[in-house]
Amino acid sequence: MIQIYPNTHIWPCNALRFHVVFDRTMDTDRALRHVRLERMRSDGNFESVTGALVDLADGLWSPDQTVMTTLFHPARVKTGLAANEQYGRTIEPGARYRIAIDPGLEDANGVPIGHVVEHDFTGSAAHNQGLAHLSTKQNAKAECVVRFDHPLDYLSACTHVRLVDRAGRTIPSVRRVEGSAIRLRPVQPSRVADVEIDPRLEDPCGNRLAGPFESATPAESAFPV
Known part of the structure; x- marks a missing residue:
């Protein structure tokens, strides 16, 4: 299975990046040539x-070559730069887009993925507010579900939200990011003491718990919730 994050269908026009998550180790050589951003025309074609x-x-790949980070051109994302003034932002509010991945993208064994992967979304207004933590609950499946006020950056959520025991040690967990929530389930049965969120946690626009992208500064330490 191949998943594209954010997995929501509304993306702010100041999004900095997106992630493609694979279920196998991929061949990183010239991988980006298989990835496109497409915009819907007035006739309904892209x-x-x-x-x-x-x-x-x-x-840009994770060490295990299963997560590819793709960056939107920063000169068109940030206001006040020449490319932004001349061409506008890559994503425009109200316009419809899709991320498309060609079937020729290969895994580490040289096997193509064999099918087109697409994720449709609509552009929205810029989002320039810091993240806010809304709730943390444990459900009947022994998962901890941590919710925020808007969608999370996939890699940031997997890196900066963790389960810890009473001694503050990380509990190995399976993580699943679902829009503005992350679900954490211990790999082994364990009594969880806390969910710890690093203030450097980001959304796809670079906004953090510590503040908006333009002014966010990393805090000294993480805090339990």
């Missing part, structure tokens, strides 16, 4: 948006 993505030959 066309590629040129200059939308940062042209990194191999992309």
